[in-house]
Amino acid sequence: MAGRPRIVFDHVSMEFPSKQGRLRVVDDVSYEIDDGDFVAVIGPSGCGKTTMMNMVAGFVQPTSGRVLLDGKPITGPGPDRGVIFQEYGVFPWLTVRQNIAFGLTLRANRAHAAERNEICTRYMKLMGLSEFADAWPKMLSGGMRQRLALARAYAVRPQFLLMDEPFGALDAQTRAAMQDLLLEVLAAEGKTVMLITHSVEEAIYLASRIVVMSARPTRIREEITVPFAYPRADALHETREFNELRSHIRDLVMREYAAQAQQSQAVGAE
Amino acid sequence: MLRRVVLIALPWLIVIGIWYAIAYSGLINPALVPTPDRVAWRFWDLMTHARLPVDILMSTQRVVIGVALGILAAVPVGFVLGWYRNVRTFIDPLMNFFRALPPIALIPLVIVYFGIGELAKVVVLFYASFFAGVIVMYEGIAQISPIYVRVSRTLGASDAEIFRKVIVPLTVPHLLTALRVALGVAWATLVASELIAAQQGLGALIQNASSFFQLDIIYVGIICIGLIALAMDLILRAVARRLVAWQERIA
Numbered sequence: 001m002a003g004r005p006r007i008v009f010d011h012v013s014m015e016f017p018s019k020q021g022r023l024r025v026v027d028d029v030s031y032e033i034d035d036g037d038f039v040a041v042i043g044p045s046g047c048g049k050t051t052m053m054n055m056v057a058g059f060v061q062p063t064s065g066r067v068l069l070d071g072k073p074i075t076g077p078g079p080d081r082g083v084i085f086q087e088y089g090v091f092p093w094l095t096v097r098q099n100i101a102f103g104l105t106l107r108a109n110r111a112h113a114a115e116r117n118e119i120c121t122r123y124m125k126l127m128g129l130s131e132f133a134d135a136w137p138k139m140l141s142g143g144m145r146q147r148l149a150l151a152r153a154y155a156v157r158p159q160f161l162l163m164d165e166p167f168g169a170l171d172a173q174t175r176a177a178m179q180d181l182l183l184e185v186l187a188a189e190g191k192t193v194m195l196i197t198h199s200v201e202e203a204i205y206l207a208s209r210i211v212v213m214s215a216r217p218t219r220i221r222e223e224i225t226v227p228f229a230y231p232r233a234d235a236l237h238e239t240r241e242f243n244e245l246r247s248h249i250r251d252l253v254m255r256e257y258a259a260q261a262q263q264s265q266a267v268g269a270e
Numbered sequence: 271m272l273r274r275v276v277l278i279a280l281p282w283l284i285v286i287g288i289w290y291a292i293a294y295s296g297l298i299n300p301a302l303v304p305t306p307d308r309v310a311w312r313f314w315d316l317m318t319h320a321r322l323p324v325d326i327l328m329s330t331q332r333v334v335i336g337v338a339l340g341i342l343a344a345v346p347v348g349f350v351l352g353w354y355r356n357v358r359t360f361i362d363p364l365m366n367f368f369r370a371l372p373p374i375a376l377i378p379l380v381i382v383y384f385g386i387g388e389l390a391k392v393v394v395l396f397y398a399s400f401f402a403g404v405i406v407m408y409e410g411i412a413q414i415s416p417i418y419v420r421v422s423r424t425l426g427a428s429d430a431e432i433f434r435k436v437i438v439p440l441t442v443p444h445l446l447t448a449l450r451v452a453l454g455v456a457w458a459t460l461v462a463s464e465l466i467a468a469q470q471g472l473g474a475l476i477q478n479a480s481s482f483f484q485l486d487i488i489y490v491g492i493i494c495i496g497l498i499a500l501a502m503d504l505i506l507r508a509v510a511r512r513l514v515a516w517q518e519r520i521a
Contacts, residue, residue, distance in 0.1 A: 057424060079426030089421040093439040093516045102435070108426030136516045156425055 003035030012065035027217035040203035043213030082153030103156035123151035215260035336395025348407025394463035399452035410444030
């Protein structure tokens with residue numbers, strides 16, 4: 001599974017200005033995401049997980065330390081890193097097909113009409129959107145919008161997929177279906193994935209490695225290699241190993257939640 | 271379909287009915303309330319034997335030119351104010367100051383600076399539609415979610431591509447709303463602008479008729495303004511339905 005390191009966090013810290021002076025959100029984090037890895041980042045809310053993803057996406061730069069992609073510091077967003085946002089960000093003024101084709105009409109990854117069409121058709125089929133090719137996004141359900149966002153990101157063939165709570169807004173059934181679809185698509189076209197999530201089950205079910213983050217300022221609490229081989233199926237949820245791993249990670253996360261709650265009480269008392 | 275026609279016609283018929291009722295009730299001196307049929311007759315009379323067509327044309331032309339220029343200026347200004355939050359903080363009070371001034375109060379100054387010709391009227395209409403348009407534009411553009419820009423960047427879009435393929439389509443609905451609001455305000459300001467020594471135009475028609483106490487002509491002028499404004503709004507809404515069919519709610 002583990003290949004050469006592609007994304008490297010090298011003693012990364014991040015501070016934001018706040019009313020109480022500078023707020024340290026990420027504190028000296030170092031880890032590597034190898035080629036073909038599926039890394040899930042889990043931790044209490046507000047701990048700086050999204051900030052870490054935004055650094056890889058290129059939206060923000062660390063205050064100190066470096067985030068490297070294939071050995072070079074990341075300076076901005078690019079089509080090599082597809083980002084899936086929690087709020088989808090599907091373009092409402094474009095039809096389903098036009099949304100998927102959007103990236104392919106840009107200079108950075110221009111494709112001919114025929115190729116564009118072929119790619120659109122393939123991903124609409126894969127994501128179950130073929131019937132809605134010419135529909136506006138306003139007619140789609142939440143799960144369909146999420147699939148559309150995924151198809152749009154895939155169309156430009158990113159090497160990395162960065163996902164921030166991608167299934168957080170979906171109901172349980174849709175969420176499970178989306179997880180299986182994601183595994184299916186990844187099996188067909190390997191990518192290196194960084195997934196931010198609150199859900200311990202989701203992290204175990206999807207990821208090859210899990211990084212548990214501490215309360216703010218966030219550090220790495222523990223790095224866990226998930227011992228299950230791909231392809232994975234829903235029955236995995238019922239196994240003893242799955243449940244043991246789940247309780248272990250849940251304990252870690254709950255402890256960090258408690259620490260965070262104490263912290264905010266302390267801040268409130270000041 | 272028939273049901274729809276009836277529902278659309280009904281409020282108009284009720285208004286006309288009330289109008290007749292008041293005219294014939296004897297509560298008000300009949301000389302002060304010309305009946306609807308009298309006004310309709312006068313309308314036809316003015317259309318065929320007088321200069322009403324010219325008045326309508328002149329007024330419409332002034333409104334269209336004033337609104338076109340006003341919106342043309344409002345788009346870039348509204349865009350800058352909507353997009354750059356820090357600029358807005360400083361410019362906003364100024365905008366609201368000017369917006370609050372009724373165009374009619376500015377007319378003496380407009381006469382001093384722009385004379386009493388066509389230019390003066392267009393300036394008043396420009397003023398009214400510019401400030402109405404700017405507010406709608408920048409409120410709308412300020413609400414554009416930054417996520418679309420972020421998504422485009424992750425797909426590899428350059429700044430120029432983001433502007434052309436993301437910002438422009440997101441601006442269109444606000445532009446149409448600004449046009450509609452500006453047209454409404456401009457028609458409302460028309461009479462004021464034609465107070466400036468206008469010989470022709472619906473405002474002038476109303477002014478002249480009031481000097482001679484020709485109430486039916488005043489009614490004709492008022493109703494014409496209302497109907498033309500209504501027609502323009504309907505056209506704009508039809509355009510909007512086609513252009514921004516993607517919106518969750520139809521503008």
